[in-house]
Amino acid sequence: MPRRxxxxxxxxxxxxxxxxxxxxxxxxxxxxxxxxxxxPHTLIPMSSRLSGFTPALLLALLAGCATRxxxxxxxxxxxxxxxAATVSAVTIAERYxxxxxxxxxxxxxxxxxxxxxRTWLIASxxxxxxxxxxxxxxxxxxxxxxxxxxxPGQFNRPNGVVVHGDWLFVVERDNRRVQVLELPSxxxxxxxxxxxxxxPYGLWLRETExxxxxxxxxxxxxxxxxxxxxxxxxxxxxxxxxxxxHFAPSGELRATHAGSFGDTTDAGALRVVESIAGDPAHERLxxxxxxxxxxxxxxxxxxxxxxxxxxxxRRLPQSKFQAQAEGVALWTCPDGGGYWIAxxxxxxxxxxxxxxxxxxxPRGSFQGGVTAHTDGVALHAASxxxxxxxALFAVHEDKAVSAFDLRDVARALRLAPGCTG
Numbered sequence: 001m002p003r004r005x006x007x008x009x010x011x012x013x014x015x016x017x018x019x020x021x022x023x024x025x026x027x028x029x030x031x032x033x034x035x036x037x038x039x040p041h042t043l044i045p046m047s048s049r050l051s052g053f054t055p056a057l058l059l060a061l062l063a064g065c066a067t068r069x070x071x072x073x074x075x076x077x078x079x080x081x082x083x084a085a086t087v088s089a090v091t092i093a094e095r096y097x098x099x100x101x102x103x104x105x106x107x108x109x110x111x112x113x114x115x116x117x118r119t120w121l122i123a124s125x126x127x128x129x130x131x132x133x134x135x136x137x138x139x140x141x142x143x144x145x146x147x148x149x150x151x152p153g154q155f156n157r158p159n160g161v162v163v164h165g166d167w168l169f170v171v172e173r174d175n176r177r178v179q180v181l182e183l184p185s186x187x188x189x190x191x192x193x194x195x196x197x198x199x200p201y202g203l204w205l206r207e208t209e210x211x212x213x214x215x216x217x218x219x220x221x222x223x224x225x226x227x228x229x230x231x232x233x234x235x236x237x238x239x240x241x242x243x244x245x246h247f248a249p250s251g252e253l254r255a256t257h258a259g260s261f262g263d264t265t266d267a268g269a270l271r272v273v274e275s276i277a278g279d280p281a282h283e284r285l286x287x288x289x290x291x292x293x294x295x296x297x298x299x300x301x302x303x304x305x306x307x308x309x310x311x312x313x314r315r316l317p318q319s320k321f322q323a324q325a326e327g328v329a330l331w332t333c334p335d336g337g338g339y340w341i342a343x344x345x346x347x348x349x350x351x352x353x354x355x356x357x358x359x360x361x362p363r364g365s366f367q368g369g370v371t372a373h374t375d376g377v378a379l380h381a382a383s384x385x386x387x388x389x390x391a392l393f394a395v396h397e398d399k400a401v402s403a404f405d406l407r408d409v410a411r412a413l414r415l416a417p418g419c420t421g
Contacts, residue, residue, distance in 0.1 A: 089351045089365040090412045095386065097370050097402045098139035104128050105398045108202075108327075108376035110163040111136055112183050119384050120184075121393055123376075123401060124158040124170065131158065131170070131186070134401055136393065137386035145186045150175055152188035159274075160203040160376075164213070167247075171200045171217060178203065178217060178243075180253055190253030193217060196241055196260075199227075201274040204285070206307065211247040214258070214307070216240055216285065218273040230271045230291065237262045239270040240287065240309065261309030268311050270303060275343075275376075277328045282358065283307050286316070286340060290324040300325045302342055304360070316360060320353050322346055327377035329392070330357065331406070333419040339363055341392065343374045350374040350394065354413060364413035368394075371402045381406070381419075389420030 104125035112120045119136035129148035134141055146155045160171035167189070168181045176197045180189040193200065198221035206214045219241055223229040230236075239262035246254045262270045271291035278285045285305040292299045300321050304314040316325070326343035331354075338357035343350060350371050354363040374394045381390040389407035396402045407420045 089367045092366045092368060092404055092408050092412050094368045094370055094402045095391070095405050095408075096139040097396055098134060098400045099141065100397075100399045101125075101132070101141075102399050104130075104132060106132065106375075106395045106401065107159050107398070108161045109378035109393050109395065109401065110161040110168070111378050111380040111393070112163045112166075112168070113382070114184060119380065119382075121378065121401060122161055122163065122168065123395070124155075124161050126157050126159065126173075129155045129157065131155070131161070136380065136391065136403070137384050139401060139403060152179075152191075153181070153186070155179070159201045160218075162203050162205050164205050164207065169203055169205065169215070171203050173199055173201060176200065178215065189251070190255075192243055192245070192253070192255035193241070193257075196257050200241075202276045202288075204276045204278050205245075206278055206280060213245040215243040215245050215255075216276055216278070217243065218276050218287065219260070220273045222272075233264045233266065233269055236269045236271070237264050239273050240276065240305075242309065259309070261305070263303075263311040268303065268313065275302075275326055275328050277330055277340075278307070279330055279357065281332075281336065286328055286342075288325045288328060288342075290326070292324065302328060314360065316340075316342060316353075316355055317362060320344070320362060320365070322351070326375055327394070329377050329379035331379050331381060331392075331419065332357070333416070335418055337416060338419065339415065341377065341379060343377055343394070345373055345375070347372050352377075352392070352394075354409075354415075363415065366409060366412060368402060368404065371396045373397050379406075383421060 105127035106123045107126050108124045110122050112122060114120060121134040121136040123132045125132050130144050130146040132141065133143045146153055148154060148156060150156065156172050157174040158170050159173050162169045166183045168183055170179045172179060177191045177194045179191045181187060182189055197217065197219055200217050200219050202218040204216045208214055219239060223231055238260045241260045242258040244256050244258050248254060270287060270289050272289060273287060274290060275288040276285060283306055285307065286302045287305060288302050290300055302316045302325050304312045306312065321344050324345045326345045328340060328342045330338060330340055332338040340355040340357060342353045344353060349367040351365050351367050353365045355361065356363055371394050376395050378393045387405055391406060392404045394402050410420050
């Protein structure tokens with residue numbers, strides 16, 4: 001397995017790999033859309049979250065993508081650029097790759113359907129401290145929302161994003177909170193988590209009752225002068241924090257802290273966490289541990305927890321991930337089956353691994369022709385004009401978004417029929 005070249009840094013993320021013997025950070029994932037009755041919300045405070053080089057020929061094929069890559073972030077002297085993956089994966093062409101924006105540093109994705117039937121793709125932009133809205137069918141950039149600051153509607157290093165109904169949840173790493181906004185206006189509704197969160201990243205929501213949720217927030221706080229030292233095992237029971245969130249009839253957001261969890265054994269601990277997603281049908285959480293530091297013969301993987309925060313001892317096959325296990329999304333099928341899609345953050349091309357929804361057994365892997373160094377993904381299973389069978393959206397090189405047609409994925413990997421309509 002490749003060795004880790006840098007941990008999550010409180011002020012930067014260093015996450016590039018070399019798959020040679022020498023050395024070479026989803027999401028929150030949007031839940032299925034359910035249209036809700038709109039009502040006014042009242043804002044109240046709550047106390048309750050370099051790269052390898054893509055070949056020039058591939059870049060030349062991207063329409064409107066002539067901007068050069070940004071200079072790499074500062075890295076430790078031992079780090080080196082990433083190299084090609086050694087993973088067996090079929091190639092599936094992207095349906096589009098959006099115009100690049102070097103300044104934004106895109107991270108996580110979520111989708112939302114407008115009242116007139118269009119689909120928005122909402123991305124968090126860490127370096128510009130805002131949200132970027134794309135047309136999900138075309139990849140066209142529509143608008144930007146927010147800016148740096150601590151006031152309602154402002155952000156400080158936004159990361160995980162999740163949409164449920166007409167509510168958008170945004171994890172802000174450096175404001176140490178989760179902010180909730182109303183769609184389509186992006187009107188601030190409230191915040192929670194400021195008292196407990198130290199360095200939050202990812203988020204997943206589970207609806208327990210109408211307008212009531214459990215929110216699971218990953219908290220990847222680190223120690224040391226560069227914030228690159230994993231806390232001792234005794235403190236890793238704080239890697240995921242849980243909140244009970246309720247929208248009152250008046251529209252006010254109410255949230256209470258419901259504790260934290262994380263395994264504290266050497267073999268099962270969550271060392272560097274970000275992406276998290278769940279499956280209510282199987283009461284399963286999958287949490288990405290991005291650490292590739294050798295321990296008990298393991299590298300980066302996704303670990304299984306119950307909704308109550310108990311580590312089951314299961315994980316996705318560690319041998320499948322050659323770099324960091326990143327964004328994760330659940331693709332559900334009408335018959336109750338489906339697939340987990342997990343990102344292997346490789347260069348020059350990201351690899352997307354599929355696992356059986358129930359058994360977690362591998363079901364194949366694919367890569368695009370361009371998409372690389374992916375952080376967040378969002379799976380939109382509903383039909384759209386450009387994607388009748390649904391789409392998988394992915395971040396490309398922190399500066400663009402790409403789209404895969406789920407029908408192409410199903411055909412290429414010979415998946416069970418019925419998942420794409």
